[in-house]
Amino acid sequence: MGWQIYRGKKIDYLTIPEWLDLGVKVAFSTRSGGVSKSPYSSLNLALHVADNPEDVLQNRKIFLEELGCLLSDCIAVSQVHGNKVIEVDERKKGIGMTEVGPDLPQCDGMVTGLNIGLLGFYADCVPLYFCDPQAGIVGLAHAGWKGTAHNIVREILHKIQSLGGSIQNCLVAIGPCIGPCCYEVGEEVATLFADDAAGTSLMAETGFERYSLDLAGINILRLIREGIRPENIETAPFCTACRKDLFFSYRREGLTGRTGAFIQKK
Numbered sequence: 001m002g003w004q005i006y007r008g009k010k011i012d013y014l015t016i017p018e019w020l021d022l023g024v025k026v027a028f029s030t031r032s033g034g035v036s037k038s039p040y041s042s043l044n045l046a047l048h049v050a051d052n053p054e055d056v057l058q059n060r061k062i063f064l065e066e067l068g069c070l071l072s073d074c075i076a077v078s079q080v081h082g083n084k085v086i087e088v089d090e091r092k093k094g095i096g097m098t099e100v101g102p103d104l105p106q107c108d109g110m111v112t113g114l115n116i117g118l119l120g121f122y123a124d125c126v127p128l129y130f131c132d133p134q135a136g137i138v139g140l141a142h143a144g145w146k147g148t149a150h151n152i153v154r155e156i157l158h159k160i161q162s163l164g165g166s167i168q169n170c171l172v173a174i175g176p177c178i179g180p181c182c183y184e185v186g187e188e189v190a191t192l193f194a195d196d197a198a199g200t201s202l203m204a205e206t207g208f209e210r211y212s213l214d215l216a217g218i219n220i221l222r223l224i225r226e227g228i229r230p231e232n233i234e235t236a237p238f239c240t241a242c243r244k245d246l247f248f249s250y251r252r253e254g255l256t257g258r259t260g261a262f263i264q265k266k
């Protein structure tokens with residue numbers, strides 16, 4: 001089955017029913033059903049994009065209520081396009097959920113063995129969800145081209161292993177992100193992925209020093225290289241830039257909102 005659109009009471013979101021059966025709540029929001037005004041309309045979940053904070057908090061409540069979760073039981077960090085991954089413990093519960101500030105952890109990956117909800121924000125970047133159901137560990141990563149180039153996938157898998165998780169048992173889901181249909185990069189970025197893409201269809205020349213790049217595909221390649229079984233990877237079949245009815249896209253819209261990726265052990 002893989003990723004499915006779930007029609008909730010107030011909003012629709014994407015989820016993976018098989019993960020729910022394994023005791024892991026996983027969700028990716030859509031842009032509808034919130035209270036934010038244009039250009040954030042309407043379910044913008046990020047506080048860092050200059051939207052009205054009260055609207056964002058209301059949107060977060062709408063999204064989390066649908067998932068049966070409180071703001072105080074979750075964490076959101078300050079995403080910086082790096083490859084740092086933190087372990088989330090009880091003391092970090094509630095951080096970043098009602099305000100942003102300099103004291104937020106600056107990182108793009110979170111891992112926990114506790115039932116704390118991990119929340120990340122996306123408008124084209126690749127959302128990567130991880131769970132080892134046997135070890136009871138979940139993780140969430142945010143990978144744009146920089147995080148992908150710095151191989152955040154390897155960092156988060158190392159962190160999962162350091163907490164007792166196993167690569168063999170680890171399931172990975174890739175949420176909606178910008179597809180190669182809409183993601184064009186210049187020479188400088190293309191060079192970073194030339195080795196990965198060699199002999200594959202992950203990168204293609206589209207014009208003079210312009211290339212289409214399959215960022216999700218590069219991450220999948222890295223996951224498999226780290227030992228993740230290909231059959232354990234679920235990829236959402238959506239391009240965020242093509243589907244403006246469903247998602248925010250930084251590439252298409254510039255100033256816009258962020259959809260949310262959420263994962264929590266039940």
Ligand SMILES: [Zn+2]
Pocket residue numbers: 178179180181182183239240241242
């Ligand atoms: Zn597209």
